[in-house]
Amino acid sequence: MSSVLTAAAAGGAPAHAAWTGALQGLGRRQFTLIAMFALFIPLMMSLFSVALGETVLIPFLLYDIAACLAIGSAAQLSALAARNLLSHRIGTAGRVALAILVATAAATALLQLIGLAVAEPLGLEQLMAREGKAFAGTAHRIVYQLSGALKWSLVLVVLCELLETNRRAQGELHAVRMAALAAERDLVEGELRAMQARVDPDLLFDSLLEIDRRYARDGADGQEQLDALIRFLRAALPGDGGGSSVGREQELVEAYVELVRSHRGLTVDFAVAPAARQEPMPAMLLLPLVKWALDERGARHAKIDIAATARALIVRIESDGVDVGAAPDGDLAPVRERLKQLYPAGAELQVRAKDGARRVALKIPAQPRTAV
Secondary structure, three states, X not given: OOOOOOOOOOOOOOOOOOOOHHHOOOOHHHHHHXXXXXXXXXXXXXXXXXXXXXXXXXXXXXXXXXXXXXXXXXXXXXXXXXXXXXXXXXXXXXXXXXXXXXXXXXXXXXXXXXXXXXXXXXXXXXXXXXXXXXXXXXXXXXXXXXXXXXXXXXXXXXXXXXXXXXXXXXXXXXXXXXXXXXXXXXXXXXXXXXXXXXXXXXXXXXXXXXXXXHHHHOHHHHHHHHHXXXXXXXXXXXXXXXXXXXXXHHHHHHHHHHHHHHHHOOEEEEEEOHHHHHOEOOOOOHHHHHHHHHOOOOOXXXXXXXXXOXXXXXXEEEXXXXXXXXXXXXXXHHHHHHHHHXXXXXXXXXXXXXXXXXXXEEEEEOOOHHHO
């Protein structure tokens, strides 16, 4: 016979969507532990009885399961209530000891109710008397059940405390990791902003010289070039939210092309889906790719296609040019490093040159628009 009047662990009901107060945090995990324990203990004891050559009686097995549910539920709920109500008032040892005592008392009371409810329908007293295992009296039965409830409550409450401590430690570790990633990302963006604030000294110097030459020839022509420089500098300024969008990066590229058009004759055609213009995009990411695509002997034109899906932002750049062999992509090393830091989960950047044309394919994970 497998009598789990000294039984254990866990049983329950469907988790409520918003437990508060003493039961805050009660959910699927707790109910799963209760159910697993309530089934595991009686089954293991039944297997042990079979191994000893004893007969496993279904009424005793059903009673053992009910007893396990009672003791397990009392232990789980007592541990949870003690943690929610007393964690800031008494130490861990005192809180656990109190939870064990409360669980023992509650489980013993539940066992009495279960005995009154199922003992007669299942014929437990007659079966125990037939096997010579009947209790001497009510006091004997209560003491026996109390000792079993105390033993299992001790095991279960301590186990629940250890599991909860581990869960909270894992949560805190995850929060620290996320904070570290956010700090690293902010650092990368900060370094970018410092670089962006400097714009490009060579470009700025060449533009000022060009403006000076144009003013010497024609005041209106010089003013036009100065206006182009101002538009480029405005487009390069950081946004209010610290991020950028496809539309802002497109404006920056167009301002750059207009600025250098006079001495390089560059043109750029954009094919951007209207919905993609508002998609978040890291600042100063598109311009270095366009510069690389156009940094080729004879390159005068670039075509840029940008599309957005639910999961990714896709950019394709293709330029013309004279075939001079393989195109080095060493200038894109900072871009690759930045993509690696901004998107640990994976961003794809592919570049190649064929027949004088440079091609860039960029795919980055979609970002929430609030992040811009």
